[in-house]
Amino acid sequence: MVSRKIVLHFPKTLVEQPIVYKLVKEFNLQFNILKASVMPNQEGLMVLELVGSKEDFDKAISYLKACGVKTQPLSQDVVRDENKCTHCGVCVSVCPVGALVKDPKDNRVNFDNKKCIACELCVKICPPRAMEVSF
Amino acid sequence: MKTIKEINEKIKKGQVVVITAKEAVQLVRKKGAKKASQEVDVVTTGTFGPMCSSAAYFNIGHCKPRIKIGGGSCDLNEVPCYTGFAAVDILLGATALPEDDPRNKVFPGEFKYGGAHVIHELVAGKDVKLEAYAYGTDCYPRKEIKTFINLKDINEAVLFNIRNCYQNYNVAVNLSDKTIYTYMGMLKPKIGNANYCSAGELSPLLKDPNYRTIGIGTKIFLGGGVGYVSWQGTQHNPIAKRLPNGITCVPAGTLAVIGDLKKMRPKWLVGVSMLGYGVSLAVGIGVPIPVLDEQVMASAGVPDDEIFASIVDYSKNYPNMIAESLGQISYADLESGKINIRGKDVLTGNLSSRLRALQIAEELKSWIKKGDFALSESVAPLPDKDSGYTCRALKEKPFK
Numbered sequence: 001m002v003s004r005k006i007v008l009h010f011p012k013t014l015v016e017q018p019i020v021y022k023l024v025k026e027f028n029l030q031f032n033i034l035k036a037s038v039m040p041n042q043e044g045l046m047v048l049e050l051v052g053s054k055e056d057f058d059k060a061i062s063y064l065k066a067c068g069v070k071t072q073p074l075s076q077d078v079v080r081d082e083n084k085c086t087h088c089g090v091c092v093s094v095c096p097v098g099a100l101v102k103d104p105k106d107n108r109v110n111f112d113n114k115k116c117i118a119c120e121l122c123v124k125i126c127p128p129r130a131m132e133v134s135f
Numbered sequence: 136m137k138t139i140k141e142i143n144e145k146i147k148k149g150q151v152v153v154i155t156a157k158e159a160v161q162l163v164r165k166k167g168a169k170k171a172s173q174e175v176d177v178v179t180t181g182t183f184g185p186m187c188s189s190a191a192y193f194n195i196g197h198c199k200p201r202i203k204i205g206g207g208s209c210d211l212n213e214v215p216c217y218t219g220f221a222a223v224d225i226l227l228g229a230t231a232l233p234e235d236d237p238r239n240k241v242f243p244g245e246f247k248y249g250g251a252h253v254i255h256e257l258v259a260g261k262d263v264k265l266e267a268y269a270y271g272t273d274c275y276p277r278k279e280i281k282t283f284i285n286l287k288d289i290n291e292a293v294l295f296n297i298r299n300c301y302q303n304y305n306v307a308v309n310l311s312d313k314t315i316y317t318y319m320g321m322l323k324p325k326i327g328n329a330n331y332c333s334a335g336e337l338s339p340l341l342k343d344p345n346y347r348t349i350g351i352g353t354k355i356f357l358g359g360g361v362g363y364v365s366w367q368g369t370q371h372n373p374i375a376k377r378l379p380n381g382i383t384c385v386p387a388g389t390l391a392v393i394g395d396l397k398k399m400r401p402k403w404l405v406g407v408s409m410l411g412y413g414v415s416l417a418v419g420i421g422v423p424i425p426v427l428d429e430q431v432m433a434s435a436g437v438p439d440d441e442i443f444a445s446i447v448d449y450s451k452n453y454p455n456m457i458a459e460s461l462g463q464i465s466y467a468d469l470e471s472g473k474i475n476i477r478g479k480d481v482l483t484g485n486l487s488s489r490l491r492a493l494q495i496a497e498e499l500k501s502w503i504k505k506g507d508f509a510l511s512e513s514v515a516p517l518p519d520k521d522s523g524y525t526c527r528a529l530k531e532k533p534f535k
Contacts, residue, residue, distance in 0.1 A: 086183065086405060086417060086488045090320045092472065093328035093484030102472060107489040124245065125321045127185060127407035127417065127486065 003051045004134060005034065005074035006061075010044035014068060020048070027060040028052055047074060077134045078118050080111045084130035091122040091131065139425050142176045143509045153177040153423075153503045155496035156337045156435060163436025172432035177503055177510065178424045180342050180435075181356070181495030182334040184487030185407050185415035187318070188298035188369060189229040191254050191396050194290040195265065197223055198282075202267065203275035209267040211253045211284075218267075222275055225267075226295075227253060229406075229416035243316040243411025251416035252406030254294075257286045258358070259401035292396040294358055294404070298368035300420050302340030302388035303444060306331040306464060306483075308476065311450035316411025320486060322449055326476050329446065330484045334492035335466030336439045339422035340388045344381050344434055345520065346373070348424050350513025355392065356421030356499045359403035361508070362394025364422075367517045372526035381434075384443045384463055388517065392420065403495070417488075421495040423503060425510050440467035446476060456528060 010019070015038050023029045029052035038044035050057060064071050087109045091100045099115035100122060102108070122131045145151040152175050154162065159178045162171045203222040210216065213233040216225040231250035238244050257263055262283040271278045286292050307319035308326045315322050320330045335341065343349045353364040368389025375387035403419030426432050446461040447453055461476065468474050469483050502508035518524030 087490040088184070088417075088486055088488040090330060090484040090486050093330055093482040094321055094323070102485075104470065104472070107493065121321075124243075124410050127320075127409060127415075128405050129247070129408055 002054050002057050005049045007072045007074055008046045008048060009070040011068055012043050015040060015044045019067060023060050027056040029056060029060055073133055078116050078120060079132055079134045081130045081132060084128045086128055091126055094121050094125055136428050139510050139512050142425050145176055146503060146506055146509055149506060151176045151503060153179060153500045155500055156180045156342050157493060159436045160336050160438045168433035168436060169429045171436060172426050172429045175426050178426060178435040179421055179496040179499040180337055180339040180424060181421040181492040182300060182338050182487060183419045183491035183495060184332050184417060186296060186299040186418045187230050187415045189296040189416040189418055190226055191292060191294050192226040193292050195223045195284055196290050198280055200277045201275045202269050202277035202280055203272055204267045204269055207267060207269035211265055212263050214250050214253050230414050232414060239411060246408045246414050249414030251414050254416060255401055255404055255406045258396060258399050258404050286397055293393060294396045295393045297391050298370060298389045299392050299418055300339055300390040301386050303383045304332045304386050305447040306444050307449045308446055309450045310448045315450055317449045318409055318412045319449060320484060321410060326479055326481055328484060329474060329481045330486060331444055331469050332486040334487050334489060335442055337492040337496055341442055342435045343424055346517040347431060349422055350516045352511055352514035354511040356495055357392055357394040358419055359400030360394055360398035362392050364390050365393040366391040370526045373518055373520045373522060374525050378443060380441055382442055385445050419491060419495050421499040423499060423510055439470060440465045442466045
């Protein structure tokens, strides 16, 4: 099971279609609307938390893309795979906001998700690829 | 004065006193090298960082009918192996990439998977796809094989790294106006960050700077199992610049190491991807230092603030073989997370995990204390600073 927060941008041609209904019916996803701004004949924006199997979630995202809905992960969505992180600390010199800091006492690299602005610099430069976008 | 034989007797009797290099720093600071050398028998070191010149060789066993992969081609999980041996011996290098990897075509390339990752998966017990093609002979008629292999089923699986464990390394910065992607990580323009790669006061060769105890045949912690120093590593450069305390301030000595891959553990052999550069293998190595006398103890007790690394520009100087240092900085300063270069405060990042280096030193210490790991006498010394041995640049003789 995965639980993810995503931002959906609907082009105005799509706002009258039952897209969220399909996410439930076709892809077995539970949804929680965190924010919605959908008006007839205007571009729509919706922030959803979707819960379901990884496979269904991936299919649903493909479906949304195929419909013409632009999707993006909600910011603050960078997570660390604790099993992969070796606490080397090369990310520390790259993080622009000090969300990744080495504790001199125990040499662990701490990740403060609250400070993270999801610039994703660490995601690409992490040698064991422990930093992931949770989208 | 103590001998390795005497120390091994103590290990056998359960009376050995072992401390990590970190503890050695504290002890020598507190009691002095002479007193410490009387109290301690072994100091354990450790390092865990990307070491590109690593590889593993395998004998996969003969199949029915037989195939001679030698002179043919062979991939493991689509990563090409070296096949210039006999029938079923293959070698996989850590930096090898699948043929269809885009490399740096779209810069900077991601290098998500390569030889190092295959080695990690094999050690983790995973099945790996072997695909080989041969030309066929009367005695080895088969021309093709596609099979899963598993480390536990094949004959030999040996980690053999021709250059590991650098005695000190550079601090990499970027003097240019644009971001560069190197084996030292992403370097932001105009000295935007500074990356280094050493376990400092825990690092094996920094704690035995003149190779008094570490030599060919030295038994070590390698990749979570047991290995041996098999030779000096390639580019071994014992005559590199040293500070008055005898410690090199630039990359100097190296080790070639060998060990049974089947007994190693995935935590200590990790495939890593360097953006825009390539794949490498993070290797865990720990070397025990027998405290033969006061001098050995003094070296093993040298702290981070007495070990210095040289700052090198990787935008112009390094690629063009221009030997120019922008200055020297101690590991104590580097470990503080921030240094000052040319009046600018710069964040530092280590490619080498101090946490894991210490875990290795601790684990090796526990092996020795439990009597599971006796020390070995080296059978020949590594070339030292008086040997004349050095690392030279290539003298090109171009042809058309």
